[in-house]
Amino acid sequence: MKMPKEVNRFCPKCNKVTKQKVVQVKSSKKRGALKLGSRRHERRSGVSGYGGYPRPKPENCKRWGIKLTKKVDLRYKCSECGKMTVRKQGFRSKKLELEAEQK
Numbered sequence: 001m002k003m004p005k006e007v008n009r010f011c012p013k014c015n016k017v018t019k020q021k022v023v024q025v026k027s028s029k030k031r032g033a034l035k036l037g038s039r040r041h042e043r044r045s046g047v048s049g050y051g052g053y054p055r056p057k058p059e060n061c062k063r064w065g066i067k068l069t070k071k072v073d074l075r076y077k078c079s080e081c082g083k084m085t086v087r088k089q090g091f092r093s094k095k096l097e098l099e100a101e102q103k
Contacts, residue, residue, distance in 0.1 A: 001093045004101050011078040012085065020076040022098055023084070027070070069094050 009020045045054070071090035077083075 001095070002097045002099055005098045006079075006101065007076070009076055009085075011081065011083065013081050013083045014078060019079045020085075021079065023075045023077055024096055024098065025073040025075060027073075067092075072096050 003022060006019055006021055008017055010016070011018045011020065069092040072093050073090055074087040075084050076087065078085075
């Protein structure tokens with residue numbers, strides 16, 4: 001999906017419509033599987049020796065229900081005051097291109 005790099009939008013801090021720069025935020029890294037919380041869950045759940053019991057076997061599920069796209073996290077930075085506002089509702093997209101306005 002293509003989107004302009006700059007849009008005119010209402011800035012709540014300036015209390016007027018200003019030109020704002022569109023910024024896409026990347027997702028953070030996932031934590032490792034051997035962190036304290038994961039180990040604590042395995043210890044307390046008491047399912048050791050049952051072959052990964054709470055989850056189905058990977059060969060049985062065939063990646064069922066896995067989404068092909070991720071929701072895009074967009075933020076808008078005001079050109080006058082520099083305050084960044086978050087877009088309330090994300091949308092699903094495989095790829096997002098931010099491009100300069102065409103004349």
